[in-house]
Amino acid sequence: MINPFYTGNRMNQIFDVSGMSCSHCEQAVTRAIRRVDPQAEVRIDLPTGRVEVQSEQPHEAIARAIAEEGYEVAV
Numbered sequence: 001m002i003n004p005f006y007t008g009n010r011m012n013q014i015f016d017v018s019g020m021s022c023s024h025c026e027q028a029v030t031r032a033i034r035r036v037d038p039q040a041e042v043r044i045d046l047p048t049g050r051v052e053v054q055s056e057q058p059h060e061a062i063a064r065a066i067a068e069e070g071y072e073v074a075v
């Protein structure tokens with residue numbers, strides 16, 4: 001898959017998040033992820049709760065940040 005954001009060390013990570021219902025939630029989750037990795041690329045699909053992140057930070061660290069923000073992350 002061709003990914004314009006791929007820089008070499010970044011991994012494409014998918015999270016299944018429940019509890020996001022509006023753009024405010026989207027921003028809260030994005031901010032939480034950027035606290036772990038300010039360079040992270042974040043794409044959120046609200047209807048499905050699919051969160052796609054490109055980051056070199058570990059999957060668990062990002063999942064924890066989302067959970068700490070108050071959203072449920074499926075593992």
Ligand SMILES: [Cu+2]
Pocket residue numbers: 020021022023024025026
């Ligand atoms: Cu919301």
